[in-house]
Amino acid sequence: MRLRDAFTPSQPVSSTKQFAGRTAILDGLIRAIEDQRLHVVLYGERGIGKTSLLHVVSQLAEEAQYLVRYVSCGEESDFGTLMRSVVGTIPLLYHADYDPTDEEIEQGTSLDSLLPPGPVTANQVCDIFSRLSGTRLLIILDEFDRSPHGNFRRIIAELIKNLSDRSIRVQFVIAGVASNLAELVEHIPSVRRNVIGLRVPPMNAEETRELIAIGxxxxxxxxxxxxxxxxxxxxxxxxxxxxxxxxxxxxxxxxxxxxxxxxxxxxxxxxxxxxxxxQRISERTVKAVKRAFAEGNSVDLGTIACLAMANGGRLETRGSGLASDNGRECERIVRDIALADDLVVPLGDPDEGVYEFREEGAPAYIWIRLTLTQIEEHGRPMITTG
Ligand SMILES: Nc1ncnc2c1ncn2[C@@H]1O[C@H](COP(=O)(O)OP(=O)(O)OP(=O)(O)O)[C@@H](O)[C@H]1O
Ligand SMILES: [Mg+2]
Structure with missing residues (x-):
C-alpha cells in the first residue's frame, strides 16, 4: 500500500513533498509570473512533468495570495463555458464597483452574474477582469493541446492580448504537449511580447535520483x-x-x-x-516496431526515439554545425526505417526536414523495448545511443 503512494506513474504529483528537482524551471515560472508579469506557455513532451509543475506553481501562487483557477482542456472546450466556470468561482467581493455590504455580496453572488446570456467575447471577459480589485488572478489552462483548434485558441490569444494591452492583473499559464510555443498556441505571434514560452526539459540525473529518493x-x-x-x-x-x-x-x-x-x-x-x-500504444505502432526490431533495426530506432525524447518530440534531419552529424544520422534512420515503417510523419512543411513520431507514445515504447531486449541479451542495457 505504501508503495502505491510512493511512486505514482499514473498521476501527477500533487504536493511539494513528493515533488523532485525542477528548481530552474520553477524559478523561471515564478520570475515570469511575479516579476515580469508575463503570460506563460509551458510546453513539453507527454509525461515530462507539466501538470506536476502546475500543481506546485498553483500552491505557491495561492500562498502568495493569488486567486488560482486550474482548468483542464478537452476537445469539447468552449470559450464561453470555460470563462463562465472561471468567473463563476470568483465572488463579486473582488469587483471594484461593489461594496462589501452590498446585498449581492452577502448573497454570495459571483462575477459570472455580470456576463450577459449567450456567447461570450474576449472583450466582455476583459472588461470584467479590468474591474478586479484586491487580488491577482492566475488562470491555468492545462492540456491545451487537446483543446479544439481554430476559434477556441484564437479567442484565448485575443483575450491574452487584450489583458496585456490594458495591464490587467490576470495572467494565463497555458500548458500542453508540444515541441515549441507556436505549435501550442498558433495565434500567439502578434502577442508575443507579453508571452514567454518555457520548455520543460528532461530531468537531469540528479533530479531523477531525487525522485527515487522521495519514493x-x-x-x-x-x-x-x-x-x-x-x-x-x-x-x-x-x-x-x-x-x-x-x-x-x-x-x-x-x-x-x-x-x-x-x-x-x-x-x-x-x-x-x-x-x-x-497496452497504451496502438496495435499498428506495436506491429511496426516489432517488425523493425525483427529486421535488426532496434538500435537505429532507439537512436531516433532518444532524439525525439530529448527534443520535445522533434526529429530534425538538417542540423548545422555540431548538430549536423546527428542530423545526418537521423535523416538516414528516418528515411530508411521510420518512414518505410510509417512510424514518423513530417512536421509542417516536408521540405524543412523535421519529423515527429506518428504516435506520441512511440518513442518511450521503442526505448523501453530496446532496453528490455538488451537486458535479455546482455544482462544489462548497453546504452549506446543518445
Ligand atoms: N518533479 C517531479 N517529481 C516527482 N515526480 C514527478 C515530477 N514530475 C513528474 N513526476 C511524475 O511523472 C509522471 C508524469 O508527470 P505529469 O503528469 O506531471 O506529466 P505531464 O507532462 O503533465 O504529462 P501529460 O503530458 O501526460 O499531461 C507522474 O507520474 C508524476 O508523478
Ligand atoms: Mg499533464
Whole structure:
C-alpha cells in the first residue's frame, strides 16, 4: 500500500513533498509570473512533468495570495463555458464597483452574474477582469493541446492580448504537449511580447535520483546504488518512466522479501513496464516496431526515439554545425526505417526536414523495448545511443 503512494506513474504529483528537482524551471515560472508579469506557455513532451509543475506553481501562487483557477482542456472546450466556470468561482467581493455590504455580496453572488446570456467575447471577459480589485488572478489552462483548434485558441490569444494591452492583473499559464510555443498556441505571434514560452526539459540525473529518493522515503524500501543508477539511465530524464520503473522494481523486491531493491528488480520492472506501455500504444505502432526490431533495426530506432525524447518530440534531419552529424544520422534512420515503417510523419512543411513520431507514445515504447531486449541479451542495457 505504501508503495502505491510512493511512486505514482499514473498521476501527477500533487504536493511539494513528493515533488523532485525542477528548481530552474520553477524559478523561471515564478520570475515570469511575479516579476515580469508575463503570460506563460509551458510546453513539453507527454509525461515530462507539466501538470506536476502546475500543481506546485498553483500552491505557491495561492500562498502568495493569488486567486488560482486550474482548468483542464478537452476537445469539447468552449470559450464561453470555460470563462463562465472561471468567473463563476470568483465572488463579486473582488469587483471594484461593489461594496462589501452590498446585498449581492452577502448573497454570495459571483462575477459570472455580470456576463450577459449567450456567447461570450474576449472583450466582455476583459472588461470584467479590468474591474478586479484586491487580488491577482492566475488562470491555468492545462492540456491545451487537446483543446479544439481554430476559434477556441484564437479567442484565448485575443483575450491574452487584450489583458496585456490594458495591464490587467490576470495572467494565463497555458500548458500542453508540444515541441515549441507556436505549435501550442498558433495565434500567439502578434502577442508575443507579453508571452514567454518555457520548455520543460528532461530531468537531469540528479533530479531523477531525487525522485527515487522521495519514493524510497515514502515506501520505506531502499534502492541500492546500482538499482538507482540503472533507473536513472533507463528513464532518460522522463519522470514518468522513472516513477513507473521505481514502482515496479520496488514491488519486485517486496515480492521476493528483499530488504532493498537491486538491479535484478529493476530488470524485472522493465519487463512489466514494457508490457504496460505496450497496452497504451496502438496495435499498428506495436506491429511496426516489432517488425523493425525483427529486421535488426532496434538500435537505429532507439537512436531516433532518444532524439525525439530529448527534443520535445522533434526529429530534425538538417542540423548545422555540431548538430549536423546527428542530423545526418537521423535523416538516414528516418528515411530508411521510420518512414518505410510509417512510424514518423513530417512536421509542417516536408521540405524543412523535421519529423515527429506518428504516435506520441512511440518513442518511450521503442526505448523501453530496446532496453528490455538488451537486458535479455546482455544482462544489462548497453546504452549506446543518445
Ligand atoms: N518533479 C517531479 N517529481 C516527482 N515526480 C514527478 C515530477 N514530475 C513528474 N513526476 C511524475 O511523472 C509522471 C508524469 O508527470 P505529469 O503528469 O506531471 O506529466 P505531464 O507532462 O503533465 O504529462 P501529460 O503530458 O501526460 O499531461 C507522474 O507520474 C508524476 O508523478
Ligand atoms: Mg499533464
Amino acid at each position: 524510497e522515503e515514502a515506501s520505506g524500501m531502499p534502492f541500492n546504488d546500482k538499482a538507482a543508477d540503472l533507473i536513472t539511465t533507463i528513464a532518460k530524464g522522463s519522470p514518468y518512466l522513472a516513477s513507473l520503473l521505481g514502482q515496479h522494481a520496488a514491488i519486485e523486491a517486496v515480492e521476493r522479501d528483499a530488504k532493498e531493491v537491486d538491479a535484478s528488480d529493476v530488470a524485472a520492472g522493465v519487463r512489466i513496464a514494457a508490457d504496460e506501455i505496450e
